[in-house]
Amino acid sequence: MASVFTKVMNGELPGRFVYRDDRCAAFLTIAPLKPGHTLVVPVEEVDHWIDLPEDLAAHLFSVSQKISKAMQEAFQPEKVGLMIAGLEVRHVHLHLVPIWQVHDLDFSKQDPNPDPAEMDAAMHKLRDAIGWQPDE
Template sequence: MASIFTKIINGELPGHFVWRDEVAVAIMTIAPVQPGHCLVIPVEEIDHWDDVPADISAHLMSVARKVAKAQKKVYQPKRVGIMVAGLEVPHTHYHLIPANEITDLDFALQQPAEAEALATEAARLREALAELGYASAEE
């Protein structure tokens, strides 16, 4: 059965895309820990991050780096944390979270977000990606 991420990638469920190419997507999470919290996900459905082929893994990290630069531009955090937990959805995904303190990365802080707020944040990040010269951001 397709994961919820595959359904979002395939357009069967709504998602707020920050990045999309043939190998990876970045979307806003519906339960952010902090404003700007994104997920970087391979298009190919792979459950465990350590089973991701090296070329796809390298591409995911490249996309994560670009999105993190956009998050820094938009939110101006001290850091952008990256976490691979993999417990919520059996489809590899990297959490990118703007953070000023270590406690900003606490998943107990997750709050459901309104679709309009997610759309606004995704647009801000796509605009920052474009300003940084990255061409694969899409609406």
């Protein structure tokens, strides 16, 4: 059965994409820690990040750096945090979060009901900083 992330990438579930190529997609999480909290997800469904083929892992980190540099520009955080947990969805995903302190990576502080207008604004801010627009 396809993961929730595969369903987002296939258009079966909505997603606020900020980047996409043939190997991965990046979209805002539905329960952000901070505005701009983005997931970088491989198209290939791999459960655990240690099982990623080396070239795919390198690609995910390269894309994550590109997005994080844009996130740094767009949101001006102290740092951009990166976390790989993988317990809630069994499909590798890298969390990129604008942070000002280590507690900004506390997943108990997720916003389960973010304002859709704020989410759209964060998506457009990131897309502009990345220089990416979806093919429509």
